Amino acid sequence: MAPQLDGKVALVTGAAGGIGRAVAERFLAEGARVLAFDRREATLAGKPEAWAAVTGDVRSPADNERAVAHALSRFGRLDVFVGNAGIYDNRRSFRGFSPAELDRAFDELFAVDVKGYLLGARAALDALTATRGCIVFTSSVSGTHAGFGGVLYIAAKHAVNGLTRQLALELAPHVRVNAVAPGFVPTGLSGIECLAQGQGSGGPTPADMPLQAIAQPQDYAAAYVFLASDASARTATGTVLALDAGTAVRGPRPASWDAPGPTG
Template structure:
């Protein structure tokens, strides 16, 4: 038996930890060839050590240059590109508008939307010629926060609504040649999602919150605390031929929050 992604060539942006790293492992396990872009040099070194031969580019996904370098590395190593996945993100730790100092809004907004939205635009733009050539697909990372209130602060929630818009707009623009879909994970065990540096939260990781596993399981009908590995299978499905009739869609690995009483 072959894997779901046998013969596919993929670039995963934001691959150093959490969901992105789980996507790399799942894609490799399903037969794909993978290249990665990651900002954190230590995480890149760990990837290169644990997965010998993996093309790894160290760079800031919010920039055009880093995405173009990563696409070039993928093309040079893999010979083409069939799938682009973006898992880049930053969090605001539930800051409401009333908790945001007016003088910090400009910088916090710019950082949040650069990381959560602009990075994905740059990734798709850089990969577009190669994806057009292969008739490939794009999988962007949305969030439960883009569908239900209270799963993030005002900046995070609005940025993830923007990603919903990207999925819709790009799916329409790039059809029929390229499929574009999203995954909207719920809360995730083991994530290293960091806070905004502009709010002094860069050293704070969402995954290290005390009692997080019990809290996540307790707030959804399935009573499960999902990991990056759990979410990764949604990316596998959307990148595979099993979803060839789906574009502009979203998969919700969130424990059933939509049916919460």
């Protein structure tokens, strides 16, 4: 089978680990060249001609513009923007916030999980328009269901679904915009720094899941390939592709969880 992304260039945020890393590696395997954008250096052993990395903060307009400029300088074009970088609220309850904590934590989480997507998409827009390219965001089961995150994470992922649909409407027919909505996946997603939260730990067990398995980051990568490929070009925009292993059918079972953990 021919590579599905042969000749395309993709910029992936949050590409140093987790879903972003799995997507970047799968894009390479499918023939794409990749610009990895993360706060940490995203190194790769092998395929140096097809891989470049920029360190920066998705909350910064200048850093997003620098990442796009580097992709264009290194590879000559940009076909796909994957907005994926995110943080988690460790399922902090609404009552658990003081007003001052809520103020700071909202600004931090939404700046990464929502504004970071918008800034990246805006920085990439002209280049994507030139190639009739596409945007793929990482949403979550939390974008449609309560209980899989705290109040801030749930609200942010609902916002991602909304901006996916609005940008799909505004940018058509030149740029397609879609999202992948994973269920629980153990990615080590960082918590909110202003609350001194570390990485989330714990999560459901295979017995909690309808498919009796915990998905890994690489299990979702094929969905990003499909939405970025020419195979979906005539049919997919404004789509939020739910891949939650049936979690939403059953709903969360927090009583069986040892500790809060990330949900995509």
